[in-house]
Amino acid sequence: MQSETNKKIKKIIIVPGNFFVSRNFFSSPLIENLQQISVKEKITIYIAGVESNPISSKYFKSLKNYFEDNYNMIFIPLMGSHKSPISRFIWYLKNNFLHKTATYRFNEINNFITHKRYKEITKLKIKDKFLWKTDIWPKYLGFPFPKSKLILKIILRFMSTALTSRNPQIHKHLKEIKPDLLLLGDIQSPISFDYVSVAKKLNIKIAGNVRTWDHLTKNGPVVPGLDEYWVWNPIMRTELEIFHKVSKNKIFEVGSPQFDYYFFNKTNEKNLTDYFNIKNPKSEFFLDDDSKLIFFATNRSHRGIGEESIIHHICENIALGKYNQKKN
Structure with missing residues (x-):
């Protein structure tokens, strides 16, 4: 007891x-x-x-x-590791098809912007070394009727059954x-x-x-x-x-x-210039008081596909003087 x-x-x-x-x-x-x-x-x-x-x-x-x-x-x-061929097959089916097709269909139904981007990346046929498997969304995942809520509902129910969740x-x-x-x-x-x-x-x-x-x-x-x-x-x-x-x-x-x-911890905050031992930020980064700065955080190669178009867009706006215009 x-x-x-x-x-x-x-x-x-x-x-x-x-x-x-x-x-x-x-x-x-x-x-x-x-x-x-x-x-x-x-x-x-x-x-x-x-x-x-x-x-x-x-x-x-x-x-x-x-x-x-x-x-x-x-x-x-x-x-646990799946020992029988049947259990391994069911696990593979659930993780590599059912879950992916449910995700594809859900995103397709809701017309998410990120989903559109992934489909565009898939069409480009970029070398695998630049991408994760989660970046590739072939059309067959939505076959047939990718926007069918009924098919999505059936897939989700099947994913929660004793057969697939055992x-x-x-x-x-x-x-x-x-x-x-x-x-x-x-x-x-x-x-x-x-x-x-x-x-x-x-x-x-x-x-x-x-x-x-x-x-x-x-x-x-x-x-x-x-x-x-x-x-x-x-x-x-x-x-x-x-x-x-x-x-x-x-x-x-x-x-x-x-x-x-x-975000909320105020006691351990440090001045970043001290933290990185930057003695003279203005000199090191070629800054002056009249400088206008644009901070552009780049991405990893497999996540930042198409970033050059963003940089091109920024350069065009600089040339057109758009960033000099003050909003009322």
């Missing part, structure tokens, strides 16, 4: 979703804050892996030891741990559908976080039926309501777990 102390300890499982989500979350002070909360509120925190795909046992062990030794958090595998290891962990809350770090990743399918059967409360600012109009439909949806700001709240049809009472503005700490 459990002691009174153990009964009071609550359990939370956090599913980052993939490596990028983990990098965003765990490179920020969020992890230290979680550690403090776990001690103060008597909460046991479980971290479920770091990638959508199974990771090597060596990599998992090193991460497990690191989290448990430094942050007092229990690290569990995100999912994962013995996820079921085993959730059943044994019996968490009070399942927190999804990315409510648009395929793995989230698996966890939600099992959690609902076990009556576990589920909250999901939108991973980053542009995903609601780029990364396809969110996992339906969560108890709470966490967003950064009012804009994302509106996008979740309008495009994803989530009820207002289920949406909570919680800020950005990656960036809010840096």
Whole structure:
């Protein structure tokens, strides 16, 4: 029989979703804050892996030891390796076709600008070394009837069925741990559908976080039926309501777990010129008091395709004197 102390300890499982989500979350002070909360509120925190795909046992062990030794958090595998050919085929079908076609169709129905850009990039047939797989969106993903809401609805339902979401290891962990809350770090990743399918059967409360600012109009439909949806700001709240049809009472503005700490932290601010040891900024950057500056932040090669046209546009406007005109 459990002691009174153990009964009071609550359990939370956090599913980052993939490596990028983990990098965003765990490179920020969020992890230290979680550690403090776990001690103060008597909460046991479980971290479920770091990638959508199974990771090597060596990599998992090193991460497990690191989290448990430094942050007092229990690290569990995100999912098990699929051993049978059938389970591997179903996993491949879900991750590499069903999820992608659902994303394509959702973006096509809503006519998102980013989706148009991806289709244009796909037509260019640029060498693979300049692109990620997520940049390529061939037309067959929308065949037939790419704007059919009925077909999209059928695909999403199929992604949540026992056939496509069945994962013995996820079921085993959730059943044994019996968490009070399942927190999804990315409510648009395929793995989230698996966890939600099992959690609902076990009556576990589920909250999901939108991973980053542009995903609601780029990364396809969110996992339906969560108890709470966490967003950064009012804009994302509106996008979740309008495009994803989530009820207002289920949406909570919680800020950005990656960036809010840096934005609101006033005690550790440093002058950037001191931080980078720039002794004379004006001389080093050839500036004078009458200079007019345009700050242009370039992108990585696979993300900044077509940036030269932006620079050309800026140069044209400079030549035409448009940036000298003052607005009333």
